[in-house]
Amino acid sequence: MxxxxxxxxxxxxxxxxxxxxxxxDVAAGECFGxxxxxxxxxxxxxxxxxxxxxxxxxxxxxxxxxxxxxxLNERCRTLQMVFQDPYGSLHPRHSIRTVLxxxxxxxxxxxxxxxxxxxxxxVGLPASxxxxxxxxxxxxxxxxxxxxxxxxxEPEVLLLDEPTSALDVSVQAEILNLLVRLREERGxxxxxxxHDLAVIDHMCDRFAVMQSGEIVEVLPREAIKGNEATHPxxxxxxxxxxxxxxxx
Amino acid sequence: MTMLDDTSGQTSAPRQTPQALxxxxxxxxxxxxxxxxxxxxxxxxxxxxxxxxAPLLATHDPYVQDLQNTLxxxxxxxxxxxxxxxxxxxxxxxxxxxxxxTIIGLVSIVVGPIGLFVGTVAGYFGGKVDIVLMRLxxxxxxxxSLILSLAFVAALGxxxxxxxxxxxxxxWPPIARLARAETLTFRQAxxxxxxxxxxxxxxxxxxxxxxxxxMPSVLIRLTLNMATVILTAAGLGFLxxxxxxxxxxxxxxxxxxxxYMIDSWWLVTFPGLAxxxxxxxxxxxxxxxxxxxxxxxMNRR
Numbered sequence: 001m002x003x004x005x006x007x008x009x010x011x012x013x014x015x016x017x018x019x020x021x022x023x024x025d026v027a028a029g030e031c032f033g034x035x036x037x038x039x040x041x042x043x044x045x046x047x048x049x050x051x052x053x054x055x056x057x058x059x060x061x062x063x064x065x066x067x068x069x070x071x072l073n074e075r076c077r078t079l080q081m082v083f084q085d086p087y088g089s090l091h092p093r094h095s096i097r098t099v100l101x102x103x104x105x106x107x108x109x110x111x112x113x114x115x116x117x118x119x120x121x122x123v124g125l126p127a128s129x130x131x132x133x134x135x136x137x138x139x140x141x142x143x144x145x146x147x148x149x150x151x152x153x154e155p156e157v158l159l160l161d162e163p164t165s166a167l168d169v170s171v172q173a174e175i176l177n178l179l180v181r182l183r184e185e186r187g188x189x190x191x192x193x194x195h196d197l198a199v200i201d202h203m204c205d206r207f208a209v210m211q212s213g214e215i216v217e218v219l220p221r222e223a224i225k226g227n228e229a230t231h232p233x234x235x236x237x238x239x240x241x242x243x244x245x246x247x248x
Numbered sequence: 249m250t251m252l253d254d255t256s257g258q259t260s261a262p263r264q265t266p267q268a269l270x271x272x273x274x275x276x277x278x279x280x281x282x283x284x285x286x287x288x289x290x291x292x293x294x295x296x297x298x299x300x301x302a303p304l305l306a307t308h309d310p311y312v313q314d315l316q317n318t319l320x321x322x323x324x325x326x327x328x329x330x331x332x333x334x335x336x337x338x339x340x341x342x343x344x345x346x347x348x349x350t351i352i353g354l355v356s357i358v359v360g361p362i363g364l365f366v367g368t369v370a371g372y373f374g375g376k377v378d379i380v381l382m383r384l385x386x387x388x389x390x391x392x393s394l395i396l397s398l399a400f401v402a403a404l405g406x407x408x409x410x411x412x413x414x415x416x417x418x419x420w421p422p423i424a425r426l427a428r429a430e431t432l433t434f435r436q437a438x439x440x441x442x443x444x445x446x447x448x449x450x451x452x453x454x455x456x457x458x459x460x461x462x463m464p465s466v467l468i469r470l471t472l473n474m475a476t477v478i479l480t481a482a483g484l485g486f487l488x489x490x491x492x493x494x495x496x497x498x499x500x501x502x503x504x505x506x507x508y509m510i511d512s513w514w515l516v517t518f519p520g521l522a523x524x525x526x527x528x529x530x531x532x533x534x535x536x537x538x539x540x541x542x543x544x545x546m547n548r549r
Binding site: 094 | 437438439441442443444445446447448452456457460461
């Protein structure tokens with residue numbers, strides 16, 4: 001278990017500033033949520049922290065080590081990401097065996113067969129799925145494979161970029177329960193992006209409300225129910241979500 | 249968490265058969281079903297068979313002159329007649345198919361990888377690499393390909409091998425452009441991001457993730473290109489810059505037959521028909537492949 005700390009993260013594309021100055025801390029083994037409307041920079045934080053984007057300033061430390069200074073292989077084995085769209089995050093021409101064995105080959109890990117079977121078992125898929133292709137799987141199964149791919153390098157920190165928003169409601173619950181169970185078993189630190197407060201309520205210990213690239217308020221999970229936010233935008237967001245849920 | 253339900257009913261594809269073979273068979277079946285691409289397949293098969301079995305199928309030696317029998321009209325002894333030196337045109341056409349196949353094969357082997365390499369590297373890295381590689385491609389593209397091949401052959405000296413080199417040098421830029429355009433659409437995909445998070449090197453990402461995605465369209469483009477390659481080779485042969493006499497290259501046969509065209513129509517007609525049908529066949533085959541490899545048809549395969 002390792003804590004994550006984001007310090008003064010800032011990124012701009014040309015004249016447009018996406019994140020002016022974002023800082024927050026996530027305790028070891030905690031699940032931290034990021035909520036906000038589309039375009040508020042939630043996913044960008046994850047892409048910066050994982051170094052998929054490298055042109056940002058500031059720093060992200062995992063267990064006291066800066067992600068910039070970590071060697072590539074160490075970074076890969078510390079931090080992994082699960083993407084929003086399971087239809088786009090698996091290579092359409094790679095079998096599940098290829099998807100899972102590539103990271104092991106790159107990192108030079110042996111005993112691949114056993115690791116692949118274990119990873120599939122962890123996400124509740126039978127080992128016979130190894131020889132399937134993504135187009136033979138349902139959305140929920142694909143997302144499980146994507147989670148297995150993230151798990152197979154045994155990282156400490158998982159970045160979840162709206163892992164359930166492309167799935168239908170019943171499958172969403174399965175995937176969320178899977179993520180909760182994995183955290184209990186393995187002690188991952190999660191940073192989870194979502195625009196769905198119900199998902200945050202189910203998963204996270206604390207969450208940050210974002211508006212146009214800035215964190216307006218960090219709240220504990222318990223604050224959702226009675227809408228205890230103090231910032232007007234956070235109040236509005238939580239209020240709208242509660243209203244929506246009461247209608248549904 | 250329970251196991252997922254549909255694991256019991258998985259009998260889809262036998263495990264041992266590689267996916268690529270199944271796909272290849274399905275594509276062939278698809279091509280054979282549509283009349284135009286079926287015609288393409290048949291002509292291609294005839295071309296390959298006649299190249300393979302030319303010594304068995306030929307009635308005469310393609311190089312032996314018979315000055316008693318020059319410019320004979322088609323008959324039972326000479327199916328397609330004889331040329332100005334009394335050589336059997338039918339036998340020369342059969343042996344000429346070997347030259348045509350050699351040209352197509354070598355050009356495709358050279359052009360495919362070069363175009364794919366330049367295109368994927370430019371597309372994946374972007375920035376300065378992209379600018380340099382694409383401006384280089386533009387320079388090659390800005391010449392008409394026959395003129396550029398002419399210049400190369402003139403510099404290298406006329407021969408069949410130099411013609412192949414010259415055609416290859418002019419045929420890769422469209423492939424590179426295509427591969428780059430395809431790469432640009434994939435490079436932002438999440439599966440590329442996932443590969444980067446696993447620590448994959450750029451070489452590995454290009455080779456394992458991007459190249460397989462570019463392959464279908466590059467293959468289609470190569471097939472469509474073959475018609476142009478055949479015509480350029482024939483054009484170079486016709487101008488005397490490709491295969492040299494007495495090689496039975498189809499374009500060169502038309503060139504020498506041109507002088508006797510008015511009296512002896514068979515000298516240019518049969519090589520001309522051969523060039524026409526083969527380049528038409530590759531065009532139809534390319535069109536058929538485009539339908540067969542269309543992503544929307546993926547589910548059917």
